[in-house]
Amino acid sequence: xxxxxxxxxxxxxxxxxxxxxxGLRLVSGPGCPVCVTPxxxxxxxxxxxSENRAHVATFGDLMKVPGASGRSLSSLAGTGRVKLVYxxxxxxxxxxxxxxxxxxxxxGFETTAPAIVSALLExxxxxxxxxxxxxxxxxxxxxxxxxxxxxxxGIDGFLLPGxxxxxxxxxxxxxxxxxxxxxxxxxxxxGLDMLLGILTLLRQIExxxxxxxxxxxxxxxxxxxxxxxxxxxxxxxxxxxxxxGLGPIPGAALGLRPWLAASDAEKEFNIPPAEDHEPPxxxxxxxxxxxxxxxxxxxxGARCTPDDPVGPCMVSSEGTCAAWFRYGGxx
Numbered sequence: 001x002x003x004x005x006x007x008x009x010x011x012x013x014x015x016x017x018x019x020x021x022x023g024l025r026l027v028s029g030p031g032c033p034v035c036v037t038p039x040x041x042x043x044x045x046x047x048x049x050s051e052n053r054a055h056v057a058t059f060g061d062l063m064k065v066p067g068a069s070g071r072s073l074s075s076l077a078g079t080g081r082v083k084l085v086y087x088x089x090x091x092x093x094x095x096x097x098x099x100x101x102x103x104x105x106x107x108g109f110e111t112t113a114p115a116i117v118s119a120l121l122e123x124x125x126x127x128x129x130x131x132x133x134x135x136x137x138x139x140x141x142x143x144x145x146x147x148x149x150x151x152x153x154g155i156d157g158f159l160l161p162g163x164x165x166x167x168x169x170x171x172x173x174x175x176x177x178x179x180x181x182x183x184x185x186x187x188x189x190x191g192l193d194m195l196l197g198i199l200t201l202l203r204q205i206e207x208x209x210x211x212x213x214x215x216x217x218x219x220x221x222x223x224x225x226x227x228x229x230x231x232x233x234x235x236x237x238x239x240x241x242x243x244x245g246l247g248p249i250p251g252a253a254l255g256l257r258p259w260l261a262a263s264d265a266e267k268e269f270n271i272p273p274a275e276d277h278e279p280p281x282x283x284x285x286x287x288x289x290x291x292x293x294x295x296x297x298x299x300x301g302a303r304c305t306p307d308d309p310v311g312p313c314m315v316s317s318e319g320t321c322a323a324w325f326r327y328g329g330x331x
Contacts, residue, residue, distance in 0.1 A: 001026070001027050001028070001029040001147075001155050001157075001158055001159065001290050002026060002027075002028060002029060002031070002158075002159040002194075003029040003030070003031040003140065003143075003144070003158060003159065003160060003161045004029075004031040004159070004160075004161035004162065004163065004164070004318075005028075005031045005032035005033075005035070005316065005318025005319065005320070006031075006161075006162075006163065006189055006318055007031070007159055007161070007162075007187070007189065007194060008028045008031070008032075008318065008320050008323050009317070009318060009322075009323045009327075010189050010190075010191070010194060011026060011194060011323075012323040012324060012326070012327035012328050013323070013326075013327045014191045014194075015327075016191060016194060016195065017328075019195075020198070024198075024202075026159075026198075027155075027290035027293070028287065028288075028290060028320040029143075029147070029158075029288070029289075029290050030143055030243060030245065030246060030288045030289065031109075031140075031161055031318070032288075032312075032313070032316050032318040032319050032320070033107050033108045033109050033112075033136075033138060033318075034061045034062060034065060034107060034312050034315065034316040034318070034319070035244065035245075035284065035288055035311075035312045035313050035316055035318070035319050035320075036138060036243045036244045036245065036246070036288060037062075037065075037107055037136050037244060037274075037312070038242050038243075038244045038274045038275060038276035038277075039065075039066070039067050039068045039244070039274075039275075039276060039277045039278075040067070040068060040272075040273070040274035040275035040276060040277065041105075041107075041134075041136055041274035042062070042065050042066070042067035042068075042072065042073065043067040043068055043069065043274075044134070044271050044272065044274060045058075045062075045073060045103070045105055045134065046067055046071060046072075046073060046076065048103055048265075048269060048271075049073070049076050049079065049081045049082055050076070052081070053101070053269055054081075054100060054101040054102065054103045054132070054265075054269065055081045055082070055083060055094075055098055055100050055101065055102045055103070056073065056081065056082050056083070056102075056103050056104075056105060057082075057083040057084075057085050057090075057091060057094055057102055057103070057104045057105070058073065058082070058083070058084065058085070058104070058105040058107075059084075059085065059086075059105070059107070060084055060086075061315060061316045061317055061318075062105055062107060063077070063082075063084065064309060064315045065309075065312045065315050065316075066279070066309065066310065066311075068275075068277035070279070081100075083102075085104075087115075088104070088112070088115045088116045088118070088119040089115070089118075089119050089122070091104055091119045091120075091123060091131055092119060092122050092123045092126060092128060092131075094131075095123050095128035095130050095131035096123075096126065096127075096128045098130065099130075100130070101130050101132060101268070101269075102130055102131050102132065103132045103133075103134050103265045103269070104116070104120075104131065104132070104133055104134065105134055105136070106133040106134060106135045106136060106137060107136045107137075108136075108137055108138075109137070109138055109139065109140060109161075109163075109164050110137075110139060110140065110164050110167045110168050110228075110232065111163045111164050111166070111167055112137075113137045113232055113236060113254060114167070114225075114228040114231045114232060116133065117133075117231060117232070117235040117236065117256075118231060120133055120235075120260070120263055121235070124263065129262070129263075131263065132263050132264065132265035132268055132269075133256060133263060133264065133265060134265035134266065134271065135236075135253075135254065135255050135256060135264075135265075135266075136241075136253070136274070137236065137253060137254035137255070138241075138243065138252060138253055138254075139238070139251075139252050139253065139254060140161060140164050140168070140172075141168070141172050141173065141175070142249050142250065142251050142252035143243065143246065143249060143252055144158065144173070144175075144176070144184075145175065146246060146249045146252070147289075147290075148176075148180060148181065148182065153289070153290060153291070155182060155290065156182065156183075156201075156205055157182050157183040157184065157185070157201040157204065157205060158176070158182055158183070158184040158185070158201075159184075159185060159187050159194065159197050159198070159201070160173060160184045160185060160186040160187070160212075161186075162186060162187060162188050162189055162193075162216050162219065162220065165186045165214075165216065165219075165220045165224070166219050166220055166224070166225060167224050167225050167228050167229065167232075168224045168229070169220065169221055169222055169223045169224025169225075169229075170186055170212060170214045170220055170221070170222050170224075171222050171223060171224075172224065173186075173212045174212060176210060176211075176212050177210055177211055177212060181210045182210055183201055183204035183205060183209060183210050183211055183212075183213075184201075184211075184212045184213070185197045185200045185201050185204075185212075185213045185214075185215050186212075186213070186214045186215060186216045186220050187215050187216055188215070188216040188218075188219065193215065193216065196215050197215050200213055200215055232254070234257075235256065235257055235260060236254040236255065236256060236257060237254065237255060237256075237257050238251040238252075238253070238254060239251070239253045239254065239255045240252065240253065241253035241273075241274070242273075242274065242275070242276050243288075244276050244284070244285060244288060244312070245284065245285030245286065245287075245288035245289050246285075246288065246289060247276075278311075279310050279311060281297070281298055281299050281303075281310075282297065282299060282304070282310050282311040283296060283297035283299075283300075283311075284297075284310075284311030284312060284313040284314075284321070287313050287320050287321060288313065288320075293324070294313070294320060294321040294324040294325070294328075295324065295328075297321070300314075300321060300324075300325070301325060304321070305325065306322055306325060306326075
């Protein structure tokens with residue numbers, strides 16, 4: 001299983017699956033932050049805008065993700081109350097130029113969390129106290145533990161995410177070496193990186209080993225990025241939230257610490273917990289868990305396309321269904 005959504009896209013774009021021998025199967029894991037965000041989160045964001053309680057700022061991938069009602073934030077783009085950003089640090093000027101509250105949809109893994117919270121701290125330092133975060137940060141190690149707890153998933157090894165590992169470090173995965181673990185290899189994103197990662201995993205499986213190996217040493221250190229980890233520890237705390245397709249995972253999310261409560265959108269706007277709803281016929285939840293491939297979904301390439309998506313796996317630039325559609329054939 002490749003955990004990272006960027007790996008999924010790179011594998012498909014590079015045609016690497018076609019180079020693999022028979023009997024070796026790669027499945028995609030829950031490594032797309034937009035894909036694992038429950039649909040109720042989108043509904044809550046839409047309600048903030050529809051009720052004119054706040055302006056909402058977001059990365060582009062979230063704009064077309066349907067909520068439980070099938071409605072997306074893109075339907076409100078013409079109101080002027082939904083702002084598209086490319087970098088978290090755009091938020092500082094957006095908040096300073098906007099009189100209304102600005103809620104940023106803070107979706108991501110350990111990779112993006114430091115940049116987003118640093119933008120919040122900068123806004124507070126510059127007197128822009130109208131910026132709020134609606135956090136949906138997820139953390140990878142607890143999700144791996146959750147996958148290991150299901151002995152029926154058939155996973156023999158993990159291609160571990162390169163970007164996340166730059167932040168958290170190779171040592172964050174040592175639990176994979178314990179009893180009941182699986183071999184794990186941290187890989188980069190070039191074709192050769194991923195083929196090396198697959199080969200390293202196969203050698204471990206052949207020897208009956210379960211080790212964590214770093215095949216991306218030019219970017220990943222054992223202890224990760226100390227400054228980013230310190231910032232995460234100072235501003236965010238673990239919490240348990242629902243992952244789309246996987247359900248509630250203990251400690252697999254990050255929320256703002258109490259000293260930042262005044263910038264927490266959930267508290268300021270009394271936002272209810274985000275519930276998960278799957279559209280009828282959509283297999284996105286099974287795709288995220290590595291239990292199905294996109295072509296096994298009856299909606300794939302017919303009712304569900306990047307122009308008219310049903311589930312987030314067809315929306316996100318890191319979504320498995322979008323990658324298969326673009327590079328693996330729609331039908």
